[in-house]
Amino acid sequence: MSEITLQGLEKRYGETTAVEDVSIEIADGELLCLLGPSGSGKSTTLRMIAGLESPTEGTIHIDGEDVTDQPAYDRNTSTVFQDWALFPHKTVLENVAFGLKMRGVSAERREERAREMLERVQMAGHEDDDPTNLSGGQKQRVALARSLAVNPDVLLLDEPLSNLDKRLREDMQIELREIHEDVEETFVHVTHDQDEAFTLADRIGIMNEGKLIQVGDPDEVYENPKNRFIEGFLGDTNFVDATVTRTAVDAVHVDTELDHELVLPTDRDHDLEAGTELTLSLRPEILSITQASAEADDQRVVADGSTTTAVPGRIDNVIYRGSTVRYSVSVNETSLFAERNAGETGDLSAGDEVNLEWDGEEVLAFRTDGSRVSL
Numbered sequence: 001m002s003e004i005t006l007q008g009l010e011k012r013y014g015e016t017t018a019v020e021d022v023s024i025e026i027a028d029g030e031l032l033c034l035l036g037p038s039g040s041g042k043s044t045t046l047r048m049i050a051g052l053e054s055p056t057e058g059t060i061h062i063d064g065e066d067v068t069d070q071p072a073y074d075r076n077t078s079t080v081f082q083d084w085a086l087f088p089h090k091t092v093l094e095n096v097a098f099g100l101k102m103r104g105v106s107a108e109r110r111e112e113r114a115r116e117m118l119e120r121v122q123m124a125g126h127e128d129d130d131p132t133n134l135s136g137g138q139k140q141r142v143a144l145a146r147s148l149a150v151n152p153d154v155l156l157l158d159e160p161l162s163n164l165d166k167r168l169r170e171d172m173q174i175e176l177r178e179i180h181e182d183v184e185e186t187f188v189h190v191t192h193d194q195d196e197a198f199t200l201a202d203r204i205g206i207m208n209e210g211k212l213i214q215v216g217d218p219d220e221v222y223e224n225p226k227n228r229f230i231e232g233f234l235g236d237t238n239f240v241d242a243t244v245t246r247t248a249v250d251a252v253h254v255d256t257e258l259d260h261e262l263v264l265p266t267d268r269d270h271d272l273e274a275g276t277e278l279t280l281s282l283r284p285e286i287l288s289i290t291q292a293s294a295e296a297d298d299q300r301v302v303a304d305g306s307t308t309t310a311v312p313g314r315i316d317n318v319i320y321r322g323s324t325v326r327y328s329v330s331v332n333e334t335s336l337f338a339e340r341n342a343g344e345t346g347d348l349s350a351g352d353e354v355n356l357e358w359d360g361e362e363v364l365a366f367r368t369d370g371s372r373v374s375l
């Protein structure tokens, strides 16, 4: 049992508010990723859970016990840091056994446990190695084994994979997930890497400027971003400025920098007045790009109940990104990007006249204060 409850957590350093009013319940055995840009308060939140920083306000409960004023060594948490911090003058085995030694575990028992942990992170055979001679990925595994060896209720991970190259990082993400399933402990994992959060997390908590903006399952936050910040942070998207021209029973009509009146289908009454400024998000995956044919020019199909919109454009750039190909398309003065899977690119190339088409149902809209308009 190791659920964590943060209630109104706040940390100020002089004038700086590092963490502001963070409240969340983390379930026993959950893997929660705290995701956010640099300086958003992720590490500070984690360090408060660990007891390495004391909150200016708010409370922390672990397993129902108020640990807010408890020192780090009294909490059964263990932390893995970005820089691994292995002891250079100890062997790998001694490194992993270190925490157990500090807890007064017998030499025999701690060696047994350390070997078991090294096996779990696939580092058996390296017991006698000098950690300074290990690769980044191996150091990371040893650090993980060391943190797991003490059998913590809560494992706190602060960007432990960010010093690894892409390929190794992706492998370790999968392994970390497997280890989490295996040990059945509560993990709080801090990262600024969206892909990592999506790969690892049971739930993602997105932070910005010290605040926890949204918490949810990965697909939930992706499908249903609460505000414009999250929409921009979770993936590349095309933001398009728009102004409401009129609202109808089933649609909001907007004028956009694409120079086309776009129709946003809606199923509710709106208080959006004509003139209201919005930002639309057209994600690349909703844009289908096809060679322009004469009759497809600038058509907007709404009459038959279809919510498809098509605009003509021109390919400025084709960027190969491995598994996908990205097209930068100018539509009047605006540049939008669309994507296709490599292998499905057809014969599109720079300079081609194309049509971009999307379903209006897939467009998200945000007010100037960043809040989402529910359409």
Ligand SMILES: Nc1ncnc2c1ncn2[C@@H]1O[C@H](COP(=O)(O)OP(=O)(O)OP(=O)(O)O)[C@@H](O)[C@H]1O
Residues within 6 Å of the ligand: 013, 016, 017, 018, 019, 036, 037, 038, 039, 040, 041, 042, 043, 044, 045, 192
């Ligand atoms: N000990 C400190 N003294 C003063 N300000 C601090 C201290 N620790 C953190 N801060 C400030 O608090 C804010 C949040 O920092 P924090 O380290 O929690 O961010 P982060 O989300 O972990 O960022 P990163 O992704 O860069 O690690 C930052 O503005 C930072 O400068």
Ligand SMILES: [Mg+2]
Residues within 6 Å of the ligand: 042, 043, 044
């Ligand atoms: Mg940090």
